[in-house]
Amino acid sequence: MSDPAALRACAEGIAEALPPLLADAEHLAQAVLLGEHGRRRAGMGDEFWQYRPAHAGDEARMIDWRRSGRSDAHFVREKEWQAAQSVLIWVDDSASMGFAGDKTHPSKAERARVLAMAVAVLLNRGGERVGLLGSGLPPRRGALQLLRMADILSAAQGEADYGAPEARGMAPHSRAVFLSDFLGDLAPVERTLTEAADRGVTGAMLQILDPAEEAFPYDGRTIFESMGGSLRHETLKAGELKVRYLERLAERKARLAELARVTGWYYSTHHSGEGAQGALLWLYRALERVR
Incomplete structure (x- = not known):
């Protein structure tokens, strides 16, 4: 195609066909300069x-x-070992993830989805198979798989207040990524990680929190209500709850960190008000360490 205007129109038409989520993920993956993907272990391969x-x-x-x-x-x-591995990604689609304390930054769900897709883009470029846990989409390679993932994640909207991953569908000795605020009951999370460890599955948990959930900037009369509407609490002295809230949040983080430690996983937190590049880099490097 020699006509520059026609070439640009064609390129723009192709780009418009991509789901917005995948386009955002591709942009984020490009921003994180990781170089050539390497498995960095000896084994079957040509390199x-x-x-x-x-x-x-x-x-x-x-x-x-x-x-x-x-x-x-x-x-x-x-x-260099070059056998493709399977990585399953779980993205919490519960109502809790829809919270955003400020209109200037994305909701926890939006950040979780773009991080999941960006990780999938990087892994796919490295020759790995990627799938979505709990969606019926098994790990596969290729551009079509990324499109399927983007479509599923873009449409995902759970009804429960809080979500939890399941070990069902995890192949032995595969890897996994969990993206959630982990603000619900931690017992199901603990069961899933224990089952995963029994199968030799390792991975990374990223707790995504809104800055308001970390700072608790509330005072005076305040009504606290869960995103799903099933929980509601009204107080005239919200400021007096701050110390207890922060203590319980710290306890929850400590429990998640210990759970990751004993099962051979990695755990970190990320604030949705921050840039996504640091979180993506942490996720990618965590997956490299748990091979």
């Missing part, structure tokens, strides 16, 4: 990784004689 000293038990055919000839020791040429 050279490193030389290592030969160990007792290594077969003679494993020795790289050309490299070994340049020293007094024997070396084995290792290739």
